[in-house]
Amino acid sequence: MSDELAPPDWAAHAAERLAGAGYRRGGARKAVIDLLAAQACALSAFEIEEALKRTGERPVARASVYRVIDELEQLKLIARIDVGHGISRYEAVHPDGHHHHHHLVCDDCEKVIPFADDELERTIHRVADRVAFDVAEHEIVLHGSCGDCGRRRRRQLIG
Amino acid sequence: MSDELAPPDWAAHAAERLAGAGYRRGGARKAVIDLLAAQACALSAFEIEEALKRTGERPVARASVYRVIDELEQLKLIARIDVGHGISRYEAVHPDGHHHHHHLVCDDCEKVIPFADDELERTIHRVADRVAFDVAEHEIVLHGSCGDCGRRRRRQLIG
DNA sequence: ATCAGTGCAAAACATTTGCAGCATG
DNA sequence: CATGCTGCAAATGTTTTGCACTGAT
Numbered sequence: 001m002s003d004e005l006a007p008p009d010w011a012a013h014a015a016e017r018l019a020g021a022g023y024r025r026g027g028a029r030k031a032v033i034d035l036l037a038a039q040a041c042a043l044s045a046f047e048i049e050e051a052l053k054r055t056g057e058r059p060v061a062r063a064s065v066y067r068v069i070d071e072l073e074q075l076k077l078i079a080r081i082d083v084g085h086g087i088s089r090y091e092a093v094h095p096d097g098h099h100h101h102h103h104l105v106c107d108d109c110e111k112v113i114p115f116a117d118d119e120l121e122r123t124i125h126r127v128a129d130r131v132a133f134d135v136a137e138h139e140i141v142l143h144g145s146c147g148d149c150g151r152r153r154r155r156q157l158i159g
Numbered sequence: 160m161s162d163e164l165a166p167p168d169w170a171a172h173a174a175e176r177l178a179g180a181g182y183r184r185g186g187a188r189k190a191v192i193d194l195l196a197a198q199a200c201a202l203s204a205f206e207i208e209e210a211l212k213r214t215g216e217r218p219v220a221r222a223s224v225y226r227v228i229d230e231l232e233q234l235k236l237i238a239r240i241d242v243g244h245g246i247s248r249y250e251a252v253h254p255d256g257h258h259h260h261h262h263l264v265c266d267d268c269e270k271v272i273p274f275a276d277d278e279l280e281r282t283i284h285r286v287a288d289r290v291a292f293d294v295a296e297h298e299i300v301l302h303g304s305c306g307d308c309g310r311r312r313r314r315q316l317i318g
Numbered sequence: 319a320t321c322a323g324t325g326c327a328a329a330a331c332a333t334t335t336g337c338a339g340c341a342t343g
Numbered sequence: 344c345a346t347g348c349t350g351c352a353a354a355t356g357t358t359t360t361g362c363a364c365t366g367a368t
Contacts, residue, residue: 024367026323045358061325066358082241086333087357104292115290123282128301131274133263136303142287144295183342185348204332220350225333245358246332 010092011037014077021075028064031057033072041114042081042089042103045069083112083141102140108149115142169251170196173236180234187223190216192231200273201240201248201262204228242271242300261299267308274301 011033018029031052036043043051045065053059060068069090072078081089083105089112094100101116120140128135145153170192177188190211195202202210204224212218219227228249231237240248242264248271253259260275279299287294304312 024322028324064324080243082243084239084241104290117286120282120286123279127276127279131263132306134304134309135301139300141298142292142294145293147291150293183347187349223349
């Protein structure tokens with residue numbers, strides 16, 4: 001169920017990769033990276049902007065959030081996750097494939113919950129070898145109701 | 160690899176379910192259903208609107224396309240697929256779970272290719288039982304390069 | 319001093335909603 | 344003939360872009 005925080009050195013790793021790719025240092029970029037490094041699961045651009053406005057090391061303009069996201073995604077330092085509802089979410093990707101996980105999405109309350117499963121990973125890799133396609137990444141989303149909403153729903157059916 | 164067309168009676172099935180749910184008949188709704196019934200894979204709202212404008216039984220306004228999509232999705236007659244790039248795609252869902260499949264997405268040319276895999280389905284169902292979550296649907300997207308783009312990319316690396 | 323990085327405002331999208339008129343049951 | 348269905352246009356929400364200014368190297 002690995003929902004530990006991203007280890008603190010992901011930020012350092014990202015900074016290194018960015019420097020290697022010729023990027024200069026910048027305050028907005030660092031603020032977004034530090035925030036993402038501290039997350040247990042994916043954030044939307046809006047959530048990133050809000051978090052930095054309130055409690056981050058400094059506020060960052062929306063456009064800069066998107067620009068940083070784009071840079072990080074191109075270097076595969078973060079992954080974009082589309083769980084529907086028209087917004088994208090982003091989370092740190094670790095170099096060794098560690099902390100790799102997928103998502104449960106509650107279609108009632110829109111909560112996003114990470115989960116990991118080794119059997120699923122093994123199967124996905126076998127499938128990736130089987131298809132006539134050069135698979136680089138995979139994204140698995142399980143939709144349904146989380147514990148709270150499932151309980152609420154069942155109560156309604158009874159009442 | 161099941162990329163057969165949806166069988167013609169999906170449209171009839173959908174019409175029946177809609178009637179049962181209290182919907183009246185309408186030209187726009189029928190045009191969208193007939194189009195979706197004839198597809199091998201998921202279409203975006205824009206693609207649906209364009210297809211109906213050009214070659215469909217009649218053109219349908221964008222708002223109506225979205226409204227019909229919404230109705231069909233609520234009755235689980237279609238599935239929404241989010242492959243990124245900010246747009247949603249929709250495809251017919253068959254009552255018996257037949258023709259159920261997932262998607263390969265080429266991140267170069269944005270092509271979407273359906274694939275099916277029994278082992279993967281079995282694994283997903285086991286995982287769904289294992290998590291503390293009431294799983295209703297699952298969506299699996301494999302990102303990478305399709306045959307054409309992979310070849311093109313390899314040539315560039317050499318040249 | 320150069321040129322990347324940033325903020326702001328406006329633009330470009332996909333999608334939703336309000337409302338007036340048409341058509342089904 | 345009442346009410347659901349549809350089209351149009353405007354609103355909404357997310358993401359992108361243009362441009363002037365700031366700041367890293």
